[in-house]
Amino acid sequence: TENGGGGGGSRAIAPPQTPVVEELQRIDVNPPKGTRDFPPEEMRLRNWLFQNFREVSRLFGFEEVDFPVLESEALYIRKAGEEIREQLYCFEDRGNRRVALRPELTPSLARLVLQKGKSLSLPVKWYAVGQCWRYERMTRGRRREHYQWNMDIIGVPEVTAEAELISSIVTFFKRIGITASDVGFKVSSRKLLQEVLSHYSIHEDLFAKVCIIIDKIGKLPLDDIKKELKAVGVSTEAVEQILQVLSIKSLTTLEEIIGGAGEAIAELKQLFSLAEKFGYSEWVQFDASVVRGLAYYTGVVFEGFDRQGKLRAICGGGRYDQLLSTFGGDDVPACGFGFGDAVIVELLKDKGLLPELNLEVKNIVCALDPNLQGAAATVATILRDKGQSVDLVLENKPLKWVFKRAARINAERLILVGSSEWQRGTVGVKILATGEQNEIKLDELE
Numbered sequence: 001t002e003n004g005g006g007g008g009g010s011r012a013i014a015p016p017q018t019p020v021v022e023e024l025q026r027i028d029v030n031p032p033k034g035t036r037d038f039p040p041e042e043m044r045l046r047n048w049l050f051q052n053f054r055e056v057s058r059l060f061g062f063e064e065v066d067f068p069v070l071e072s073e074a075l076y077i078r079k080a081g082e083e084i085r086e087q088l089y090c091f092e093d094r095g096n097r098r099v100a101l102r103p104e105l106t107p108s109l110a111r112l113v114l115q116k117g118k119s120l121s122l123p124v125k126w127y128a129v130g131q132c133w134r135y136e137r138m139t140r141g142r143r144r145e146h147y148q149w150n151m152d153i154i155g156v157p158e159v160t161a162e163a164e165l166i167s168s169i170v171t172f173f174k175r176i177g178i179t180a181s182d183v184g185f186k187v188s189s190r191k192l193l194q195e196v197l198s199h200y201s202i203h204e205d206l207f208a209k210v211c212i213i214i215d216k217i218g219k220l221p222l223d224d225i226k227k228e229l230k231a232v233g234v235s236t237e238a239v240e241q242i243l244q245v246l247s248i249k250s251l252t253t254l255e256e257i258i259g260g261a262g263e264a265i266a267e268l269k270q271l272f273s274l275a276e277k278f279g280y281s282e283w284v285q286f287d288a289s290v291v292r293g294l295a296y297y298t299g300v301v302f303e304g305f306d307r308q309g310k311l312r313a314i315c316g317g318g319r320y321d322q323l324l325s326t327f328g329g330d331d332v333p334a335c336g337f338g339f340g341d342a343v344i345v346e347l348l349k350d351k352g353l354l355p356e357l358n359l360e361v362k363n364i365v366c367a368l369d370p371n372l373q374g375a376a377a378t379v380a381t382i383l384r385d386k387g388q389s390v391d392l393v394l395e396n397k398p399l400k401w402v403f404k405r406a407a408r409i410n411a412e413r414l415i416l417v418g419s420s421e422w423q424r425g426t427v428g429v430k431i432l433a434t435g436e437q438n439e440i441k442l443d444e445l446e
């Protein structure tokens with residue numbers, strides 16, 4: 001054995017064991033329930049999507065960050081009855097620590113901001129593209145993982161931050177061919193709800209719970225919503241008033257009902273005026289029913305929706321000014337969004353906008369007889385050192401096989417290493433699209 005068995009001594013040599021041939025069960029070749037593999041074609045689409053996420057983040061001057069997919073469960077223990085909490089993919093590790101596969105990226109980002117503390121100069125503009133997890137009963141047959149693009153601005157209290165974030169998503173949509181007639185953004189503010197609740201002197205700490213219940217409007221019968229609201233202590237009158245405010249679709253109507261004195265209206269007016277200046281007015285609309293399903297939002301909230309109403313929300317985000325302080329940090333304003341990799345692909349399919357992405361190899365290099373395999377490797381390296389992609393044929397294959405492979409990998413050129421050419425320092429170059437073939441000196445190959 002490599003590490004040298006113990007030799008010597010008078011010990012008898014053990015009789016050879018009849019090798020125990022385990023019953024070699026074929027493993028399950030499918031990935032775990034609710035998860036996906038990314039074979040080449042799917043991986044090309046995912047890379048295309050992520051390259052667009054990253055290019056937009058670059059255009060907006062954001063820096064990329066990343067965090068472990070495994071986090072302390074404590075990051076996600078919020079008592080507002082969120083679905084994301086019910087479906088937490090959590091467990092106790094061998095060190096008896098309560099850990100979780102992250103269901104979202106924002107808490108990790110907040111943790112890193114706190115970790116960096118005073119060494120960070122604000123505003124911080126960070127983005128991340130990461131896999132997020134949930135554990136839900138497979139009865140619903142939904143996925144247990146997806147990738148999210150997150151963009152966050154830490155340290156800016158004004159709604160210019162939210163306007164900037166929405167602009168970045170509009171920029172992304174435009175890059176991939178989605179227009180304002182395909183999707184829009186419903187925009188509101190949780191401060192509206194806060195004003196209504198405080199008008200009914202409903203205590204602050206009910207606020208998050210009420211938001212989570214209200215986020216289920218459209219997913220649960222209205223009666224269930226009313227029951228849940230009453231169960232947490234909202235009076236019948238307050239429930240009616242809340243539902244009435246939530247049905248408002250115009251800022252002017254809203255002002256008539258709750259007056260223009262509050263912060264919520266002022267911020268929303270400023271946001272819509274900024275939308276004008278950014279040039280994405282036709283993408284955004286006020287809709288008081290948007291509250292989003294995460295407990296930590298405190299102000300403006302928004303979500304991207306498909307105007308045909310066929311799909312779930314494409315993306316969503318908002319202001320979370322208290323999250324860092326709930327983690328024990330200073331009061332630092334923050335806002336951000338999450339953009340999942342699933343609904344957007346369904347939308348692109350519906351709109352016929354999925355890109356045609358094929359493997360592209362410039363050269364396929366093959367030796368015309370086995371003792372030229374080394375020469376072929378030399379040619380491959382010359383081309384690769386020039387930055388050209390090469391599929392080097394690694395075994396002695398008939399030309400018929402090589403042509404078939406060349407077609408499959410979309411090779412532009414076939415480089416043939418033959419003995420008489422090699423003797424005179426040349427190779428055969430066949431342009432596969434036209435069939436044109438020339439003999440080229442090795443040092444003139446480009």
Ligand SMILES: CC(=O)Nc1cnc2ccccc2c1
Pocket residue numbers: 103104132133134143144145146340342343
């Ligand atoms: C449409 C879809 O796959 N949604 C999805 C899939 N996996 C998740 C995992 C964690 C949190 C949210 C998730 C959401």
